[in-house]
Amino acid sequence: MFSREWESDPRPTYQQLHDTGPVHRVTLPSGSRAWLVTRHEDASAALANPSLIKDPLRFGKRSRGILSTLPDRLRTVLFRNILEMDPPEHTRVRKLVARPFSAARISRRLADVETRAVAMVDALPEREPVDIVRAFCSPYPLRIVCDLLGVPDSEESRLRVQRWARVLNAGHAADAGAYVECAGEAMAYLEELVALKRREPGDDLASAMVASQEEEDGLSPEEVIGTLFMLILAGHESTAHLLSMSLLELARDPELRRDLAEHPELLPNAAEEMLRYTSPVKLAPWRYAAHDLALAGTDIRAGEGVMVGVAAANMDPAVFPGPGRLDIRRAEAVRHLSFGRGIHFCLGAQLAKMEAAAAFRAVLNRFPDFTLAIAADSIEWQRGAMIRGPLALPLVFGSR
Ligand code: HEM
Numbered sequence: 309m310f311s312r313e314w315e316s317d318p319r320p321t322y323q324q325l326h327d328t329g330p331v332h333r334v335t336l337p338s339g340s341r342a343w344l345v346t347r348h349e350d351a352s353a354a355l356a357n358p359s360l361i362k363d364p365l366r367f368g369k370r371s372r373g374i375l376s377t378l379p380d381r382l383r384t385v386l387f388r389n390i391l392e393m394d395p396p397e398h399t400r401v402r403k404l405v406a407r408p409f410s411a412a413r414i415s416r417r418l419a420d421v422e423t424r425a426v427a428m429v430d431a432l433p434e435r436e437p438v439d440i441v442r443a444f445c446s447p448y449p450l451r452i453v454c455d456l457l458g459v460p461d462s463e464e465s466r467l468r469v470q471r472w473a474r475v476l477n478a479g480h481a482a483d484a485g486a487y488v489e490c491a492g493e494a495m496a497y498l499e500e501l502v503a504l505k506r507r508e509p510g511d512d513l514a515s516a517m518v519a520s521q522e523e524e525d526g527l528s529p530e531e532v533i534g535t536l537f538m539l540i541l542a543g544h545e546s547t548a549h550l551l552s553m554s555l556l557e558l559a560r561d562p563e564l565r566r567d568l569a570e571h572p573e574l575l576p577n578a579a580e581e582m583l584r585y586t587s588p589v590k591l592a593p594w595r596y597a598a599h600d601l602a603l604a605g606t607d608i609r610a611g612e613g614v615m616v617g618v619a620a621a622n623m624d625p626a627v628f629p630g631p632g633r634l635d636i637r638r639a640e641a642v643r644h645l646s647f648g649r650g651i652h653f654c655l656g657a658q659l660a661k662m663e664a665a666a667a668f669r670a671v672l673n674r675f676p677d678f679t680l681a682i683a684a685d686s687i688e689w690q691r692g693a694m695i696r697g698p699l700a701l702p703l704v705f706g707s708r
Contacts, residue, residue: 309321309325309334309344310335310336310693315689315690315692315696316685316689318590319623319632322346322617322619322620322623323623323632325344325346325620326346326347326620326623326624330345330346330350330603330604330606331343331344331345331346331350331603331605331606332344332346334615336615336693337691337693338693340613341613342594342612342613342614342615343606343608343613343614343615344614344615344620345604345614345615345616345617346617346620346621346624347620347621347624348621348626348627348628348643348645349624349626349627350603351616351618351621351645352645352649354603354614354616355592355618355645355648355649355650355652356649356650357603357650358395359597359598359599359601360596360597360598360614361595361598362391362392362393362398362593362595362652363394364392364596366596366598367596367610367611374482374487375387377487377488378487378488378491381495382488382491384530385495385533385534386494386533386537387534387537388530388534389535389537389538390538390652391538391542391593391652392593395651398652399651400525401527402655404517404520404523404526404527405517405535405539405655406655407516408513408516409655409656409658409659411658414658414659414662415658415662417452417455417659417662418666420452420455421452421659421662421663422666422669422670424448424451424452424455424666425448425666425667425669425670426670426674428447428448428451428670429667429671429674432444432674432675433705434675434705434706435704435705436704437681437682437702437703437704438702438703438704438705439701439702440552440555440701440702441548441552441697441699441700441701442700444551445549445551445552445555446474446548447466448548448551448663448667449543449544449547449548449551449660450469450470450473450540450544450548451466452543452544452659452663453539453540453543453544453656454466454540455512456512456543456659457501457512457513457514457536457540458501458510458513459501459514459540460504468493468497469540471490472490472491472494473494473540473541473544473545475487475490476490476491476494476541477541477544494537495533495537498533498537499533501514501536502514502529502532502533502536505518506518513539514532514536517532517535517536518532520532542656543659545695545697546588546589546660546695547588547656547660547663547664548697549586549690549696549698550582550583550588550660550664551663551664551667552701553582553588553696553697553698554582554586554664554668555701555703556680556684556698556701557582557585557586557634558668558671558672558678559678559679559703560680560684562677564634564636565672565677565678566676568636568672569672569673569676572669574637575665575668575669576661576665577636577637577638577642578636578665578668579661579665579668580641580644580661581634581635581638582634582664583641583644583646583647583661583664584641584644584646585622585634586696587618587619587622587623587644587646587696588646588695588696589618589619589646589648589695589696590617590618590619590693590694590695590696591616591619591693591694592615592616592618594613594614594615595614595615595616596612596613596614597609597610597611597612597614598610616645618646618648619646619696621645622644622645622646627640627643628641628643647660674705675706677705677706678703678704678705678706680701680703681703681704687701688700
């Protein structure tokens with residue numbers, strides 16, 4: 309587990325894990341030890357288990373690796389967010405952040421999302437290799453999340469956010485000096501954004517969060533910055549990986565492209581199946597046992613780390629027959645755990661699915677044919693245990 313082979317194709321390892329037992333003791337690339345839950349039923353139960361808590365400070369766990377290189381203020385403001393909170397703090401903050409993510413508000417953005425997708429796909433060069441990660445998969449969801457938050461749509465703003473988001477997303481693989489510098493830039497940028505929204509509020513999420521500071525139990529200034537930061541990173545990286553891995557599958561399979569182009573009514577289920585099959589988030593972020601407990605018959609001690617293997621659960625043959633087959637008509641595709649489950653269920657799930665369906669539609673309408681420009685085994689994959697996706701993906705659009 310966690311080898312280079314696993315990073316490029318983790319599916320065979322998941323098969324072995326399912327065959328050998330429900331809970332495994334693992335050492336993560338960072339050196340930390342944890343329990344890993346892999347079967348769908350157990351993973352689902354673990355994600356919804358209130359005795360598996362998120363706040364690392366409850367057990368005096370301190371930041372390790374690259375996070376520990378950050379000055380205290382940057383670390384505690386930027387990296388303290390709802391993903392690391394437990395009730396009642398989580399309940400209060402999630403309620404405030406969830407409001408603008410209501411199904412009705414998100415569906416109102418469909419036309420904007422489609423327009424962005426079509427414009428960016430139309431600008432792709434033809435008949436020459438283009439790194440689709442840089443040209444589309446990364447900037448498109450970043451722009452959408454920035455639109456949602458109310459980040460100004462200027463060249464200057466776009467370049468600033470892109471720069472620090474790229475370096476900070478690289479996490480442990482980033483250069484430590486650049487990481488600290490970019491965290492400082494992110495903080496300065498978000499402080500400016502908050503000041504702008506206070507002066508000139510708009511119909512956007514950043515303005516709503518700033519306004520919530522006035523409410524009883526509203527967000528604190530640090531929580532506003534931390535949440536904006538988390539939304540920019542969480543709202544674009546995993547979606548970018550979903551898109552690039554889906555385009556890789558489409559590039560390799562002309563029959564799949566044709567089928568989806570001829571049956572656009574399958575787009576929503578295709579997005580669910582791509583989420584299951586590609587699983588951009590391999591492991592849900594850390595949880596800790598609040599007290600001694602048992603998970604699927606394994607004793608876990610208070611304070612021990614538990615990782616929920618959502619990607620492994622998505623390959624569980626007990627729920628997904630023939631899990632290694634990508635099938636856009638798969639009836640049970642929606643049962644994937646790619647967005648988690650329970651109180652931390654992804655707030656951006658509906659948005660991400662909408663973005664994916666719009667992207668597939670835009671690409672297939674414009675380019676019935678596209679191919680991978682390099683051998684599949686020379687693709688470089690993102691390092692690390694948590695997220696899966698290619699660092700670059702050269703594709704050629706249009707017939708050569
Ligand atoms: C394909 C794209 C995405 C995937 C695979 C994904 C995956 C996940 C997962 C697995 C969780 C749960 C983590 C846990 O239980 O510990 C989560 C939480 C979250 N996601 Fe996403 N996400 C995606 C896109 C987005 C987008 C577009 C946004 C916002 C614009 C977003 C915002 C959030 C937030 C705010 C949480 C925290 C919820 C909480 O802790 O209460 N995500 N996501």
